[in-house]
Amino acid sequence: MHYKKVYSIILLVIMVTTLTACSKTSNTSSNLKEVKVQMVKKESGNKQSQLSGTLQPFQEATVSFEVSGRINSVNAQEGASVNVNDILAAVDSKDYELQLQQAQANVEKSQAALSQTIKGARSQELAEANLKLQQAETDYSQALTDFKRYESLYKSGAISQSDYEKSKNSLSAAKTNRDATNQAYSLTAEGATEEEKQQVNSTYAQAIYVKDQAQLTLSKTSLKSPLKGVVISKSVSQGQLVSAGTAACKIGNIDKLKVTLPVPDYEISSWKTGDKVSVNLYNESIDGQVTNIYSATNESTGSINVEVTIDNEKHNWHPGQVVTCDHKTDSGTAIYVPKEAVISSGSSNPYVFLLKNNKAVKTSVKIGELKNNKLEIKSGINEDENLIIEGADRLSNGDKVKALGSDNK
16 A cells, blocks of 8 residues: 555656646747748859830931022932932022122132222223323423413513412412322332232231132032931921021931940949940840940939941841840859848848757848849858858847758759
8 A cells, every 4th residue: 555655656657747748849939930941052144134215317317408499309208228329409599690790700800809909090091090190290391381471470560460379379279290100100100009919918818718608608509418318307398498498308227226225323334345235126136335434324214325336238127226235244153042041121231040069040131132032142041151141131130040941043
């Protein structure tokens, strides 16, 4: 009987001890947080951007009239090929031809005056001036003789003072005429002064300038193509009255085409002049090349325009068509992790949890670009470390965890 009591007490103690141990084991298991782990590996940093844009001529010019008038011919037809200096259209040139003729006549007149001024008087003109001078000398001598005679008669009282004054005035007039004639003869014999020659030469130069301007204006009555290409559009017709500045047509060089792509500013660092770009239209693809990267950001979109050029010698593609462009960038290898594994709470630095000794270890990281829902990790973790990729949002530093499995994709 006593033996049975002892046995019962021992059995009860064993049962209590077992239950207590099971309870502790159960509590320990309930404190472990289940997570999913992935080994950190480097991946290729290659990325592809796909953007759309509209094809444009490689070169394009809107050709406008520089003179006014009525259009009497239009040669440009939409879609037609043109070469440099081909006549696209023309306005009536009659008025401009008359202006040129008048300017040419003024040049000839000024040239004759200049030639005469430089050469001096002809022999006939010089002889005529000499005859006038001799006559003036004769008239003066006669007036002087008459004055002396009248003066003697006046002193003797034979004539009145009025007759004396008339004789005196006649002598004065004859002297003035002689002096003027002598001066005219001297000018004729000596020729023009340097100042007069310069003035006549300036008049001739001005006439030449006016004639050249008239010639230039006449040439502008024919509207010529400034480049080789095709007529993209035409906006005038024969008989239309136009003024200077009226647009006639648009010419474009489509042997090459270009497309301007709006590249997001955070991607622009991966674009370089000379990069290859695959340009796609329907089921056809052409390799293009980056030829220009704009220096300023578009204020309305925040993007930076990149110009891509393609060859189009057969003119199979046309301005206005919308194409898609693929740009691939090889940036080597880097560590990429699922974006869900990275935790960032406002002002704090981003961090992840690594699995070490069955514990979650909070680790600060520096992140880079986002690619295919993965974040680039620039620093903070290394290859072959175990990264908690699921359940990290429920962890605190030092928590004991249980890894359910690994995902090394």
